[in-house]
Amino acid sequence: MTYRRNPALPTLRLLAVFVGLVFSQAHADEYADVTQLVRAGKLADALTKADQYLANKPRDPQMRFLKGVIQRDGGKPADAIATFTKLTEDFPELPEPYNNLAVLYAGQSQFDKARTALEMAIRTNPSYATAHENLGDVYAKLASQAYTKALQLDNANQAVAPKLALIRELFNPTAKGQKPTLPQPVPVAAAPAAPKAPSSSAAAITKPVAAASSQSTAASAPATAPASPAAASSGSAKEVESAVRNWASAWSAKDMKAYLSAYGKEFDPSGSQSRATWEEERRKRIVGKSQISVKIDNLNVSVNGNSAAAKFRQNYKADGLSVSSRKTLTLEKKGDQWLIVKESVGS
Numbered sequence: 134m135t136y137r138r139n140p141a142l143p144t145l146r147l148l149a150v151f152v153g154l155v156f157s158q159a160h161a162d163e164y165a166d167v168t169q170l171v172r173a174g175k176l177a178d179a180l181t182k183a184d185q186y187l188a189n190k191p192r193d194p195q196m197r198f199l200k201g202v203i204q205r206d207g208g209k210p211a212d213a214i215a216t217f218t219k220l221t222e223d224f225p226e227l228p229e230p231y232n233n234l235a236v237l238y239a240g241q242s243q244f245d246k247a248r249t250a251l252e253m254a255i256r257t258n259p260s261y262a263t264a265h266e267n268l269g270d271v272y273a274k275l276a277s278q279a280y281t282k283a284l285q286l287d288n289a290n291q292a293v294a295p296k297l298a299l300i301r302e303l304f305n306p307t308a309k310g311q312k313p314t315l316p317q318p319v320p321v322a323a324a325p326a327a328p329k330a331p332s333s334s335a336a337a338i339t340k341p342v343a344a345a346s347s348q349s350t351a352a353s354a355p356a357t358a359p360a361s362p363a364a365a366s367s368g369s370a371k372e373v374e375s376a377v378r379n380w381a382s383a384w385s386a387k388d389m390k391a392y393l394s395a396y397g398k399e400f401d402p403s404g405s406q407s408r409a410t411w412e413e414e415r416r417k418r419i420v421g422k423s424q425i426s427v428k429i430d431n432l433n434v435s436v437n438g439n440s441a442a443a444k445f446r447q448n449y450k451a452d453g454l455s456v457s458s459r460k461t462l463t464l465e466k467k468g469d470q471w472l473i474v475k476e477s478v479g480s
Contacts, residue, residue: 441465
């Protein structure tokens, strides 16, 4: 189904399918059938099949998420809002339903509600890049409304007009023949984007050691050759891998002391949360679960000096909920420890 968008509205990223949840092959086939009907534009058939499935499994978050997408695509935003709202109530630990609620609210110009939903998504997962991007768009639209009101009240204020023009250009870049830069909705069944590797500027910068004189070098040369850079990097990679697996093990064991100590002082939980607030919320979410399992698959580690990036698939299970997602941890070496300084997931 094609939608006509108001160019003044932010084009927020809608997650079309909640691909993170783990499910059995039998259930996967049913999800695939519904998704295929959506792709074919047979929304009524897709909704019927989703409802038939939910009649036997009413709490299934994956199919409920799909149903909300179908309702949104079918031009029933109120029904979709109700579906995603109930999902946030039943599964408050999942950020994706909050994100889609925000997209729906923004489409109705309810930007305050959209902001609240996105802040909840980020509070649930501070590393949720899509929600951060969407929140920026919502803030920009709220700023546009505020500047417009300011001009209405005082049209002689010369400082406001340039700001308003900048915001309008952001949401309507085609006015100058440019291509829109705002993100588009994710297509149905699209997998999350792969996490980006840390930029070179994030790598630790070390000053080169001043070269000694040739005589001094010869006099102090060690009896054995130093380890090659490749060997040193391999050793560091193993240390990083061990740190990541210990972090996952501490999480699974609900060992909060070990879990929180895996994060460096430089770790920023993002959003408006302080480090203390983030730690307290993590304690509540982790200790409050009866059982947790965190497994890491396809771990890939790259080391650049005292910085490292660990990319892997995280399989999380707790109290009947199973979530699989791609994750990237950025770590820095502090003394003889590798500590997490940044955490991000696929969007």
